[in-house]
Amino acid sequence: MKPVESFPREIEDLLSTHRRGFLRSAGLLAVSFSGWLTSAGAQNAAAPQPPGPYPTPDFRQVDSWIVIHENNTATFYVGKTDPGQGTGTGFRQLMSDELDIAFEKTTCIMGSTDNTVDQIGSGGSTAMERDSWPMRRVAAEARRVLLEMAAARLAVPLEQLTVRDAVISARADAAKRVTYGELIGGRKFSITLTGDSINSVTGRAKTKPVPELHYTGQSPQRDDIPAKVDGSLKWAVDVKLPGMVHARNVKPPFAGATLTAVDESSVNSLPGFVKVMRKGNYLAVVCEREEQAILAARRLKATWRKPATPPFPASAQLFDYMRTASSASGTPGAEAAPTVVGNPDAAFAGAAQTLEAEYEIPFQGHTAFSGAHAMADPSKGQMTIYSNDMKSYGMRRCVAAFLGMPPDRVRVVWMFGPQGYGRSAAEDAACEAAWIARELGRPVRVQWMRDEETAWDTKGPAFLVSLRGALDRDGRLSGYSYRALSCDANHLGYNEPDSVLIAQFMGVRKTRPAAGSAALPSDMYAIPNRSMEGRVVGLPMLWETPLRTGNLRDPNGPQATFAAESFIDEAAAAAKADPLEYRLHLLQSAGGDDDAFRRARSLAVLRAAAAAFGWTPRPSPLRSQAAGPILTGRGIAYSFRGRTIVAQIAEVEVNRTTGHVWAKRLVCAHDCGLVVNPEALRRAVECGTLHGLSRALHEEVQFNTEKVTSVDWISHPALRHADVPDRIDVVLVNGDPNPNRPDLPPYGAGEAALKPMLAAIGNAIYDATGVRIRRVPFRDDRVLAALKAAGV
Amino acid sequence: MSRIELKVNGRSHTLDVEPATPLLYVLRNDLGLQGPKFGCGLAQCGACKVIINGAAVTSCVLPVASVKGEITTLEGLASNGKLHPLQQAWIDEQVPQCGFCQNGQIMTAKALLDKTPHPTSAQIRQAMNDTLCRCMSYYRVQVAIKRASQRIAGPAPTAEEKEVQA
Numbered sequence A: 001m002k003p004v005e006s007f008p009r010e011i012e013d014l015l016s017t018h019r020r021g022f023l024r025s026a027g028l029l030a031v032s033f034s035g036w037l038t039s040a041g042a043q044n045a046a047a048p049q050p051p052g053p054y055p056t057p058d059f060r061q062v063d064s065w066i067v068i069h070e071n072n073t074a075t076f077y078v079g080k081t082d083p084g085q086g087t088g089t090g091f092r093q094l095m096s097d098e099l100d101i102a103f104e105k106t107t108c109i110m111g112s113t114d115n116t117v118d119q120i121g122s123g124g125s126t127a128m129e130r131d132s133w134p135m136r137r138v139a140a141e142a143r144r145v146l147l148e149m150a151a152a153r154l155a156v157p158l159e160q161l162t163v164r165d166a167v168i169s170a171r172a173d174a175a176k177r178v179t180y181g182e183l184i185g186g187r188k189f190s191i192t193l194t195g196d197s198i199n200s201v202t203g204r205a206k207t208k209p210v211p212e213l214h215y216t217g218q219s220p221q222r223d224d225i226p227a228k229v230d231g232s233l234k235w236a237v238d239v240k241l242p243g244m245v246h247a248r249n250v251k252p253p254f255a256g257a258t259l260t261a262v263d264e265s266s267v268n269s270l271p272g273f274v275k276v277m278r279k280g281n282y283l284a285v286v287c288e289r290e291e292q293a294i295l296a297a298r299r300l301k302a303t304w305r306k307p308a309t310p311p312f313p314a315s316a317q318l319f320d321y322m323r324t325a326s327s328a329s330g331t332p333g334a335e336a337a338p339t340v341v342g343n344p345d346a347a348f349a350g351a352a353q354t355l356e357a358e359y360e361i362p363f364q365g366h367t368a369f370s371g372a373h374a375m376a377d378p379s380k381g382q383m384t385i386y387s388n389d390m391k392s393y394g395m396r397r398c399v400a401a402f403l404g405m406p407p408d409r410v411r412v413v414w415m416f417g418p419q420g421y422g423r424s425a426a427e428d429a430a431c432e433a434a435w436i437a438r439e440l441g442r443p444v445r446v447q448w449m450r451d452e453e454t455a456w457d458t459k460g461p462a463f464l465v466s467l468r469g470a471l472d473r474d475g476r477l478s479g480y481s482y483r484a485l486s487c488d489a490n491h492l493g494y495n496e497p498d499s500v501l502i503a504q505f506m507g508v509r510k511t512r513p514a515a516g517s518a519a520l521p522s523d524m525y526a527i528p529n530r531s532m533e534g535r536v537v538g539l540p541m542l543w544e545t546p547l548r549t550g551n552l553r554d555p556n557g558p559q560a561t562f563a564a565e566s567f568i569d570e571a572a573a574a575a576k577a578d579p580l581e582y583r584l585h586l587l588q589s590a591g592g593d594d595d596a597f598r599r600a601r602s603l604a605v606l607r608a609a610a611a612a613f614g615w616t617p618r619p620s621p622l623r624s625q626a627a628g629p630i631l632t633g634r635g636i637a638y639s640f641r642g643r644t645i646v647a648q649i650a651e652v653e654v655n656r657t658t659g660h661v662w663a664k665r666l667v668c669a670h671d672c673g674l675v676v677n678p679e680a681l682r683r684a685v686e687c688g689t690l691h692g693l694s695r696a697l698h699e700e701v702q703f704n705t706e707k708v709t710s711v712d713w714i715s716h717p718a719l720r721h722a723d724v725p726d727r728i729d730v731v732l733v734n735g736d737p738n739p740n741r742p743d744l745p746p747y748g749a750g751e752a753a754l755k756p757m758l759a760a761i762g763n764a765i766y767d768a769t770g771v772r773i774r775r776v777p778f779r780d781d782r783v784l785a786a787l788k789a790a791g792v
Numbered sequence B: 001m002s003r004i005e006l007k008v009n010g011r012s013h014t015l016d017v018e019p020a021t022p023l024l025y026v027l028r029n030d031l032g033l034q035g036p037k038f039g040c041g042l043a044q045c046g047a048c049k050v051i052i053n054g055a056a057v058t059s060c061v062l063p064v065a066s067v068k069g070e071i072t073t074l075e076g077l078a079s080n081g082k083l084h085p086l087q088q089a090w091i092d093e094q095v096p097q098c099g100f101c102q103n104g105q106i107m108t109a110k111a112l113l114d115k116t117p118h119p120t121s122a123q124i125r126q127a128m129n130d131t132l133c134r135c136m137s138y139y140r141v142q143v144a145i146k147r148a149s150q151r152i153a154g155p156a157p158t159a160e161e162k163e164v165q166a
Helices: A009-018 A020-025 A033-037 A040-046 A087-099 A127-154 A180-184 A225-229 A290-299 A315-327 A344-349 A392-403 A426-440 A450-456 A501-505 A557-574 A579-586 A593-613 A678-697 A757-769 A780-789 B023-030 B085-092 B102-115 B121-128 B138-153 B159-165
Strands: A066-068 A074-078 A106-110 A161-164 A167-170 A177-179 A245-249 A258-263 A273-279 A282-287 A301-305 A339-341 A353-361 A373-377 A383-387 A410-414 A444-447 A463-471 A477-487 A529-537 A630-641 A644-655 A661-671 A727-732 B002-008 B011-017 B049-052 B055-058
Touching: A066 A127, A066 A180, A074 A087, A074 A127, A087 A106, A087 A127, A127 A161, A127 A167, A127 A177, A127 A180, A167 A180, A177 A180, A225 B085, A225 B102, A245 A290, A245 A426, A258 A273, A273 A426, A282 A290, A282 A426, A282 A501, A290 B023, A315 A463, A315 A477, A344 A463, A344 A477, A344 A529, A353 A557, A373 A426, A383 A392, A383 A426, A392 A410, A392 A426, A426 A444, A426 A501, A463 A557, A477 A557, A557 A579, A557 A630, A557 A678, A557 A757, A579 A593, A579 A630, A593 A630, A593 A644, A593 A661, A593 A727, A630 A757, A644 A678, A644 A757, A661 A678, A661 A757, A678 A727, A678 A757, A678 B138, B002 B023, B011 B023, B049 B102, B055 B102, B085 B102, B085 B138, B102 B121, B102 B138, B121 B138
Parallel strands: A074 A106, A245 A444, A383 A410, A477 A529, A661 A727
Antiparallel strands: A066 A074, A161 A167, A167 A177, A245 A282, A258 A301, A273 A282, A339 A529, A353 A463, A373 A383, A373 A444, A463 A477, A630 A644, A644 A661, B002 B011, B049 B055
């Protein structure tokens, strides 16, 4: 085997591909990659390191974030990863604005542990909301330092200088000018920042107010897209190293099974066979070629013993199980004290009308488009992981702890990959690849197969939500009670060396499983008497189970919001009120200053959605339907996530002879404060909205009492082209209704667009048919059965 | 192992692989192509699609020895250094999120437009329906196909013009 002596060529290609558009526009195609990175200024931040150790770049050094090149271009280094919303382009826009350099002359390197600072990676839709701030402050500081250098060089007082496109000149005499490249190109800033943490790191310069941002608010094309459509991008799946081999896992055929025997003779004469890897219940086969490993994993004869008791109920009995589990004592789980406002008991006692409803949301999965994967290279006693996991820094710590290596001997190179929307199985695959690579002493690529990914990926927990409402004589909600049960007793965190799947199979157990949460609704409704509580219940089997739970895009938001926003619709229907006006009324009550501000923004977003849709007030359901099989209806839902507000309206067609639901038209009004790149945001919102539609119409992980039976795109359907609406309108509100507060910061965007969609579809089905379905997904058979039961 | 001859994107290759090896792994691992992707290995999602004899086919279950005809992959769509109009439309419309499925979307759309230069919305939905996207870029894919169709074949003929042609 040929050892890898330096930064692999593949990675050089990846990085140069990533900024190819920049190179082309800057006319720099002839500049070699090594030429860039060996410039003196880049030594600290991004020079290709000899194989280990890999210290963490110091976030208090300007040089760790920004490199100015002699040709007056800049490279930004940020500790973020991009699951596909184009955040790297957004960071370039913001940093170019603060640095005062042309956007086209910048590029951005993201998320690899040895050459970018530790900003965790991505998650929580916090890219712009939280993590763009240190970037902006550092860029502003770099600009300040460059201005000081120019003042000395040009012998012009600082206040008489102006800067544009990385050129500093004297206001009075344009001939007196110097470029950033001339001032510092190829050299280090050597400026130390202050701040205790990466989120507080700062220099002396202030960031610009919003009106002074130039690129921010424009829509330059995302820099990652060209290479994604011409086939030139090197993805994590494309890394090839000398001497590499391919591994495939052999998962237990039954949840909770114990591996009792492996017959290696069943595979060891197959072509390319390298080794069977086994420890505890972890089992994998390694072969020279990929297709050989796939074949060997299928052929390997292993004997498994079933667990003595069923690991979980069948999915058809899940909610009955959860109802029982809720009252069982000793159930592993967490119970939070109820959040109470006013006096709900009194409100219910004095109600003119009370409503009760229960909503069911099954397990839904990541089911990434391609299975989890990683490449691990153990050369020279180090470990380099090539992965698309969104939290590369956590992965480094996890792999180091799992293998018992010092963290600075582990490097994670983040590369693009399929759909990383939360705690996916990417980190499980990375630990598997790392362990096998160390055992074999060869680079190993692990790739989960389709059935493995769909069955064994982490899941968003099932929810059972009970809601009660007290309506006064005017039909208004005077009392409200929300009780959620969440099947989330062993919620997996990110990159935990004691909970990644391979550790579980090897017998590692946390002393105490970390219960997840039963999320509460996130809205700004002013309901005077309100009680909300969530409780976590567990399935019988907590470990080595395919029904393992973890963060899935907008964790628990779609579940809680489906229940809460369906129920508001039920209250509106009981009050014979228009569902939009009913919500507007709940948001019009006065409150403290910040509450009033949030409600004002909420009202603006709901009204923007209604205006785009052409909403005319009337109660649901629609009374007069045309003859024939197609019933049409409309539904609205709203949420307040963090500080981001989303209102969605769906127009659906329900076929009463087949039960098929088609969302013919969708509107999503969205306010996330300052919008950095409107077109990129529109796409992310469009896709998030459709992801919500997929979870509303199709997605459910099903299982019997032995194993998950959703194993591919037939047994686990998701949205397809045929489901796509005729029209989607995304309305970016980005407005502050208070003229005294015109400078909103950016809030989170991405996940928020999933939250209300399930309820909007359910409400639209009710509007069309008069039938309230309190269980997602709205698959044809479920809808048809509900319509038949109601005589529709 | 046996000798297999393949013509891919205009270049001929002679390889020594098992005849039953799915074409996908040969393209990716022996020829170093990155356009076709492994998505499901079950011919269900379309990530691995290539064009053979004008049809977009799933390469993940296609034995390499059974391939008859020249193979075009995503890398082979551009000509003379110019992107295919579909690829350009994908950039203009900013279609991808993660982008992992877009090989399948583009190759399926290419086969569609080659046969049906002015597809209706219904024809697009039908032709594209087995090509999955987990980021849900479907809506924008359909918009981009219409944009590329206009670029390749000009505006769709009106009903009257169609009648005249008929």
